[in-house]
Amino acid sequence: MENGKFGKYGGMFVSEVLIHALLELDEAFKKIYPTDEFQKEFHELLKDYGGRPTPLYYAKNFSKLVGFKVYLKREDLLCGGSHKLNNALGQALLAKKMGKKRLITETAAGQHGLATVMAGNICGLKTEIFMGIKDIERQALNVKKMELLGAKIKPIKTGAGVLKDAVSETLREWAACSRTTHYLMGSTVGPHPFPTIVATFQSVIGNEIKKQIFEKEGRLPNAIVCCGSGGSNALGAFKPFINEHGVRLYFVEGGGENLNAENSAAAFQIGSPCVLHGSIMQAIQDKWGQIKPSKTRAAGLNYPGRGPEISYLCEIGRVKACYAFDHEVFNAVKFICKTEGLIPALETAHAVAFVLNHPEEFHSDDIVIINFSGRGDKDIETILRFFYGFN
Numbered sequence: 001m002e003n004g005k006f007g008k009y010g011g012m013f014v015s016e017v018l019i020h021a022l023l024e025l026d027e028a029f030k031k032i033y034p035t036d037e038f039q040k041e042f043h044e045l046l047k048d049y050g051g052r053p054t055p056l057y058y059a060k061n062f063s064k065l066v067g068f069k070v071y072l073k074r075e076d077l078l079c080g081g082s083h084k085l086n087n088a089l090g091q092a093l094l095a096k097k098m099g100k101k102r103l104i105t106e107t108a109a110g111q112h113g114l115a116t117v118m119a120g121n122i123c124g125l126k127t128e129i130f131m132g133i134k135d136i137e138r139q140a141l142n143v144k145k146m147e148l149l150g151a152k153i154k155p156i157k158t159g160a161g162v163l164k165d166a167v168s169e170t171l172r173e174w175a176a177c178s179r180t181t182h183y184l185m186g187s188t189v190g191p192h193p194f195p196t197i198v199a200t201f202q203s204v205i206g207n208e209i210k211k212q213i214f215e216k217e218g219r220l221p222n223a224i225v226c227c228g229s230g231g232s233n234a235l236g237a238f239k240p241f242i243n244e245h246g247v248r249l250y251f252v253e254g255g256g257e258n259l260n261a262e263n264s265a266a267a268f269q270i271g272s273p274c275v276l277h278g279s280i281m282q283a284i285q286d287k288w289g290q291i292k293p294s295k296t297r298a299a300g301l302n303y304p305g306r307g308p309e310i311s312y313l314c315e316i317g318r319v320k321a322c323y324a325f326d327h328e329v330f331n332a333v334k335f336i337c338k339t340e341g342l343i344p345a346l347e348t349a350h351a352v353a354f355v356l357n358h359p360e361e362f363h364s365d366d367i368v369i370i371n372f373s374g375r376g377d378k379d380i381e382t383i384l385r386f387f388y389g390f391n
């Protein structure tokens with residue numbers, strides 16, 4: 001990676017007013033992140049507040065049913081219920097050290113918004129969350145949690161009222177207030193340096209996996225499977241394994257109902273490279289280059305773009321781009337509830353669904369790690385509605 005480019009992907013395609021804020025952030029990250037003081041504070045927060053390291057759980061019943069060893073990296077056990085807190089704590093701490101007074105961000109599933117207000121409160125920063133009206137409705141529990149913690153919620157009615165629209169509005173707001181305010185980007189998307197910063201803060205997941213699997217099995221895994229949209233939980237888990245060519249890396253996006261552009265969020269299947277939210281990435285667009293809305297039942301995967309680094313890794317074949325359809329995902333929720341007594345987030349269930357529905361990818365002596373990115377409390381109503389038509 002050089003100057004925020006990953007092959008042809010990445011870059012800084014923003015209006016002139018944001019360039020100063022991005023350069024300031026890049027410089028601050030390079031200067032502050034490596035210091036002993038920052039590392040100490042960050043890792044203490046991850047440990048004592050967040051609950052890291054999260055366990056690497058051997059899913060015995062799951063393994064027996066599929067015929068190979070499956071481990072779950074339990075990011076659902078991180079405080080707040082998903083991997084999002086790793087990055088939120090890192091960026092909030094950085095923003096505080098940069099002298100910022102306020103955090104803004106967008107959220108879809110609500111997990112990143114929740115993590116941001118938690119981190120903002122710890123660092124003494126006000127928090128405002130931009131959220132599409134459709135996501136506010138379907139992730140009501142997380143909206144209540146964010147409000148209780150003191151976040152201001154800004155409903156976004158433009159476009160389809162989903163994540164893509166909330167990101168556009170947050171970038172617009174940041175252009176007007178970047179002197180005092182940090183945009184706490186929630187995934188490995190956006191203009192440089194955001195994709196690099198987010199992946200760096202999330203790589204704690206993969207570093208722990210490497211240590212834990214050696215302790216448990218004495219060797220590297222054969223495969224790591226992650227769900228994703230922007231790519232933050234996946235890159236977090238993959239980073240320390242990218243040069244370990246014996247480890248297969250799978251990235252599972254939201255297939256939605258089918259692979260028609262109107263019914264899916266599978267940008268690697270139905271998209272192509274273009275500029276979205278300040279960087280070149282793989283995205284779903286029409287023949288005139290206009291971004292098309294994505295569709296999946298998992299709010300956190302409902303984004304038409306894939307971040308620049310994951311786009312590059314899929315293009316060069318280091319990561320295999322895969323997808324799971326909505327009906328496979330709901331069945332995977334039922335499966336993991338029954339076999340392991342865990343309720344996964346709908347996003348996370350995409351990774352489980354892929355493993356269940358693609359036996360041809362795995363062998364009987366494989367060790368497969370699924371990044372269990374979040375828990376499903378926020379999705380209970382959607383899940384019950386899918387199976388029983390009521391809740």
Ligand SMILES: Cc1ncc(COP(=O)(O)O)c(C=O)c1O
Pocket residue numbers: 082083108109110111112186187188227228229230231232233234299300301345347348373374375
């Ligand atoms: C639990 C969970 N997993 C995965 C994702 C997808 O995001 P990313 O690709 O950045 O990991 C989200 C997004 O909200 C999420 O809430």
